[in-house]
Amino acid sequence: MAEVATARRSRITPEREAELYEAVLELLREVGYDALTMDAVAARTKSSKATLYRQWGGKAELVAKAVRQNKPGGFGNIDTGSLRGDLHALTMHSDDCQMEQNSALMRGLAMAIHGNPDLLTAFKEHLIEPEMAEFRRVLERAIARGEVHADNPALNYVMHMMIGGFAARSLIDEQPPTQAFLLSYIDAVVLPALGVSAG
């Protein structure tokens, strides 16, 4: 059974996949995207380049999937019964240390995206779209429960608000976003804009 299930995509087990992603993130933090090579990933993980290319197609997709696996929020099945609960749960998914590490990593990758259109494409497919879909599911449940009006214009801007909180925290406040900051930002900005009481 296990043999059949893993053979669908490849011989790589989920544990081995997680190990590979961890090594890719390590290398990214050490040398950055532009200097990262598939040779270095192969050497660090003791795998063959052929396996890496067969499994991931290329560097951009490998990096996007490694970041996704590690990202704050995750793409779990959060359903707490309230919009505030769901948004807070998405935030609580990673601790402050992870958030600080990810914040540095994402700044580096945001710069690399400018010179690498394939990285932007991979990011959209494997990170931005799945994250937007997760937010849409959370918001659709809030509409179904009657918490948010279906025609509330802020529904189109939830990702803008969240990304703004993250990005501006580094720029204005010169500190990485913490859980406490994001929870307070959700209560002060995101929920009131959607017409939901934070109390």
Place this chain on the structure above:
Amino acid sequence: MAEVATARRSRITPEREAELYEAVLELLREVGYDALTMDAVAARTKSSKATLYRQWGGKAELVAKAVRQNKPGGFGNIDTGSLRGDLHALTMHSDDCQMEQNSALMRGLAMAIHGNPDLLTAFKEHLIEPEMAEFRRVLERAIARGEVHADNPALNYVMHMMIGGFAARSLIDEQPPTQAFLLSYIDAVVLPALGVSAG
């Protein structure tokens, strides 16, 4: 009189200063921050490097002031009598073409900031702080008029919301922020978060 007024800082007239800033922005768009030299600015503007250094101290300050002079929003004396009017007026200050040009310029400079701490310092002093002060004045008048409660927690996050709108527009929607987008974002997000009706 004019002699005395301009001599306070230097022999450079406001018209000449505006010309210089325009040339700096032109060069920035052509070669980017890292490749921009004071020699090139001196040559392009037919001024001496000594004048440039006496007037601006260095490249970072010169660039920050050039961007400030050109920036959407400006730092005028907007006072329309309502928070919505003031925020819309700040946005209407520049047209979509300027906004698109500035958006590209700011992306390049945001990248340069990572490798140039003196550019970050100059940006904070000449761009971020004055812009935050302008927003604070607008918000303080709104509190004084009774439009916004003085203890509304979203007051701490107005710049986060605005920067988020700008930054996420490029990333999520793959288009530069337009006036129409920003006006709609202010009405859907910023005003409701502050407890002000957009209607």
